[in-house]
Amino acid sequence: MSEYHPLSLEEAVALARTIPDHFRQDAELSVEEIGDGNLNLVFRITDSTKGKGLIIKQALPYAKVVGESWPLSLDRARIEREALEIQHSHVPDLVPAIYAYDNELAITVMEDLSDHTIMRKGLIEGQEYPHFAKHIGRFIASTLFYTSDLGMDQQAKKEQLGRFINPDLCKITEDLIFEDPYRDSPNNNFSEDIRPDAEALWHDDELRLEIALLREKFLTHAEALLHGDLHTGSIFATRESTKVIDPEFAYYGPMGFDIGAVIANLLLNFAAQPGWSSNSEELHARRLRLLTMAQGVWKHFETHFRDLWNRDLVDVMAKTPGYQDMYVQKVLRDAIGFAGAKMIRRIVGLSHVADIDTIPGAELQHQAKLTALKIGKALVKRGRFASSIDEITGIARQAAKEEEVSI
Numbered sequence: 001m002s003e004y005h006p007l008s009l010e011e012a013v014a015l016a017r018t019i020p021d022h023f024r025q026d027a028e029l030s031v032e033e034i035g036d037g038n039l040n041l042v043f044r045i046t047d048s049t050k051g052k053g054l055i056i057k058q059a060l061p062y063a064k065v066v067g068e069s070w071p072l073s074l075d076r077a078r079i080e081r082e083a084l085e086i087q088h089s090h091v092p093d094l095v096p097a098i099y100a101y102d103n104e105l106a107i108t109v110m111e112d113l114s115d116h117t118i119m120r121k122g123l124i125e126g127q128e129y130p131h132f133a134k135h136i137g138r139f140i141a142s143t144l145f146y147t148s149d150l151g152m153d154q155q156a157k158k159e160q161l162g163r164f165i166n167p168d169l170c171k172i173t174e175d176l177i178f179e180d181p182y183r184d185s186p187n188n189n190f191s192e193d194i195r196p197d198a199e200a201l202w203h204d205d206e207l208r209l210e211i212a213l214l215r216e217k218f219l220t221h222a223e224a225l226l227h228g229d230l231h232t233g234s235i236f237a238t239r240e241s242t243k244v245i246d247p248e249f250a251y252y253g254p255m256g257f258d259i260g261a262v263i264a265n266l267l268l269n270f271a272a273q274p275g276w277s278s279n280s281e282e283l284h285a286r287r288l289r290l291l292t293m294a295q296g297v298w299k300h301f302e303t304h305f306r307d308l309w310n311r312d313l314v315d316v317m318a319k320t321p322g323y324q325d326m327y328v329q330k331v332l333r334d335a336i337g338f339a340g341a342k343m344i345r346r347i348v349g350l351s352h353v354a355d356i357d358t359i360p361g362a363e364l365q366h367q368a369k370l371t372a373l374k375i376g377k378a379l380v381k382r383g384r385f386a387s388s389i390d391e392i393t394g395i396a397r398q399a400a401k402e403e404e405v406s407i
């Protein structure tokens, strides 16, 4: 085993050649570092004649987006790979295949999904994903149910939980999502045109109370093994297929966090659409699709989760009449609250989304930020009292109605 160092391009190619049954001995391989995320290196090695490739993902000992002043444990590469393996055991069609790994070098070698598009980019372009809600609902329901006390041996779950203590990455979430946006933190990152709206978050006690309660859940409710960062930049998609990548934030947390992450990112795109649609008919159609998808994510999750519960439940006490309904309602409420928190952080916190920040035109960008903040705040405040997923569409529609810039 080699001592840890970031791979050079040549080393990435040499490593790729060692993967069995992939490239011919004499294949001419090209290599690129394509990592566009905040944290890691990603090498794509391709046999140009066959168009066949593979991916080597390597963790750096610090957050790439900030630099060496923000050290991060390399063990996150193991956590990401083990989470991918567990996800693969439950939903093999919805995650990339793993070919090899090296914990010392903090690398995972995996299937090249370049025939798919990162969903965030697809949504910005107005692509349709008719099967997405069904796929992601099944992904979330299966991975959460079978890693929880409902669907796995409870002693084994305790051991598994120990393998997914992920302090560095959880701390990023705790700070960037549940703390910084609600105080004058040097980590915050917002444009001056929304300063009054950002500062209003620091003094909104109703909102801060709900965020404190969501934060408490994130810190203490070890319900299931979460993906932990399930945004549309961590999902590859085509019209027919969905593949979830990048579970390096995986840890045992509240189920609603993963569902909320998906819904938040669909709604961020909803807020951004006046900046991407070319006329009001297109805007209306895209927004309707996004709201239907957001509702569908929850509906498919709920249906699949209840099916698994009725079929594969291991917890005897969870058979008690009424418990399933209460459990599902709790997850719904958490999902709505977390969705709101995840929208707010992408407008005022350190790390933003391209849906909003790359909108051409300052006015449309400004309006998108205000709409996203409005929806985010309303979701956080509504979450604990919500009784139906339809409430999120009402909130989004109302925010759209109040927009002051039209296309």
Ligand SMILES: Nc1ncnc2c1ncn2[C@@H]1O[C@H](COP(=O)(O)OP(=O)(O)O)[C@@H](O)[C@H]1O
Pocket: 034, 035, 036, 037, 038, 039, 040, 041, 042, 055, 057, 096, 110, 111, 112, 113, 114, 118, 233, 234, 245, 246, 248
């Ligand atoms: N399996 C894959 N196949 C093709 N491209 C990939 C794959 N995994 C990652 N990538 C590319 O690398 C980028 C960053 O990967 P990601 O896992 O999100 O890294 P980070 O953890 O740094 O956010 C993705 O946006 C995508 O373009």
Ligand SMILES: CSC[C@H]1O[C@H](OP(=O)(O)O)[C@H](O)[C@@H]1O
Pocket: 037, 038, 039, 063, 065, 172, 173, 176, 229, 233, 234, 246, 350, 351
């Ligand atoms: C300093 S990390 C900020 C941010 O980055 C992660 O996202 P990505 O998947 O794009 O690397 C995660 O959302 C973190 O909150």
